[in-house]
Amino acid sequence: MKRRAFFKMGSASLVAAGLAPMSSQASAQSCEIGDRHADDWYHLGTGKKHQQPQRRLTRNFDVAVIGGGAAGICAAVAAARKGAKTVLVQDRPVLGGNASSEMRVHLNGVNRLKTGLAERETGIIEEMLLHNRFENAQESFPVWDHVLYDFVVREPNIELMLNTQAIEAIMDGDKISAARCWQLTTEKEIIIRAPLFIDCSGDGLLAASAGAEYRTGREGKAEFNETFAPDEPDGWQMGATLLMSAKDMGRPMPYRPPSYALKYDAENAHKRRKFNAYHEGIWWVEVGSDDDIIADQEINRHKLMGYLHGVWDYIKNSGKFPESENLALDWVGSLPSRRESRRFIGDYIHSERDLTGYKNFSDAVAFGGWGIDEHNPGGIENVALAPTIFHAHFDEVYQIPFRSLYSKNIPNLLFAGRNISQTHIALASSRIMATCALMGQAVGTAAYLCLQKNVMPRQLGQQHINTLQEALLRDDMFIPKRPAKDPLDLARKADAIFASSTRSGDAKLLVDGMSRDIDNKVHHWQSESLPAYVQFEWEQPMSISTVEIKCDTNVKRNIMMRKDSKNDELYFNGVPPEMLKSLAIEARIKGQWQTLSSVNDNRSRLIRSQFSPRDVTALRISLSETYGKSTAKLFEVRAYS
Incomplete structure (x- = not known):
């Protein structure tokens, strides 16, 4: 499809049609792996002989998201909630990527600030973690x-395809017109x-199959003036890890290693290869690569099983860990959790100086803050090296620009996660899953806006970045140093804002554009007790149909699921007690108060x-109950017609 023809289509047509017809060349390409003409099938149920099963399917969508980890889930949900018909393609039987039950890596985010305080991500990723706190108190x-x-699957605009891998891009000029996918469980070729x-x-x-530019390995110091990069570029990529867990059986449990076990060289191991909480897995059982880490996956998987x-x-047989006598392996991973492979090139390559210098980007759409945590070349195969080096920790969070989240040379391709446009050193921080999730929500929202405004991602960033940022802020994303200033928000136009009581903050701060306390500044209102209310008054009636409230979930405390079920100043393994449970929204209409909605x-x-x-001439938000606190705190209130 010609680019000019794409731009001539209205946004409604795009949403309805999904895509213009593929070129004849592209169509011819799609008739290979689903071909079952050789089948000689005698279907006893129908009595028909020489049948051929139908194993080829073509589907049209507005947005196709490939990958069902934290980034992919947030991208798909963001696009779908905006109204785009979305498909989420995941090559495993479960969602979650490295955080799934197949790998069991903690879904970390910004929780390693020098202050020792978490400054947790909000938006869709927080919603996922809260959903888990309600439905999975056992932390399974x-x-x-x-x-x-x-x-x-509860999102009506998402179609989920599990056990499905997108194996090839079908191109029309420089754009991807379709993805050829293979669904393992149904033997189907699916053209999306x-x-x-x-x-x-x-x-x-x-x-990669679309021809998107990418790189692997480590940049040398000179290319981006990176302090922590090697002197010269090389091919090393951080290793993949295989985890395990052990169970106390209450009696001695002997252990004999399998035939493929590889002896641990404890004598030459670096002193930082520690065994703290080893019964929950050892993250430094990892193997990297200085060449093609993807092609070497099965070789490395076998090695990792041996090293584990x-x-x-x-641990069991050296005599150095007598406390392990009653422990037995309870779960052993078979799918290594990868940290690094391809990094695709966008209009901007995010680098070390952007992080450590807290660079301010006019097109910022997400943030990070995990320390620059570079795992050493070779992993456990370089056992004499420290397993990781935290080159830097951060006093505050850094910005991630939109220009790093779309392809430089494939106009209709966006990406989110560890494969974005960044250097190896920048990846050492931004690869953390909750950070990747923020990127996912950003590109999912961007994809919808591209459809709505009939533009490609580059044009969206150049011409409509304010619209994208405002949409993200409205949906509870946080963009450092970028307050919300939505002109359509009627709450900002209120002539008076007051509350029934105030313990801290000020009710007027609910419209200051900042939805969290940040940089040692207060941006909230907190009541003295419950019940309580906050009220907005307008001199002239306002037509209102939507009210949006951002309540307190304590972003200074993490709610991710951990194998150790940690519960302290930084981690919480339950529903945040600060979060609002019950409230009502009332309006004064023609002088009379009416309840518009209740939760x-x-x-x-x-x-x-x-x-x-x-x-309405007034709105009153009446707060009655939290999940444990005797007072309520709000960070933002919005109203829309």
């Missing part, structure tokens, strides 16, 4: 898989057509209430 990783499944593709798969096979059992043999089982920080339009 297999149940977490099902929580994520529920989180995705869409005007916009988002690759959140980590390795980025679809993007070698380490466990050392009795709130489960998210962003509370959005919609009702038929009403001409």
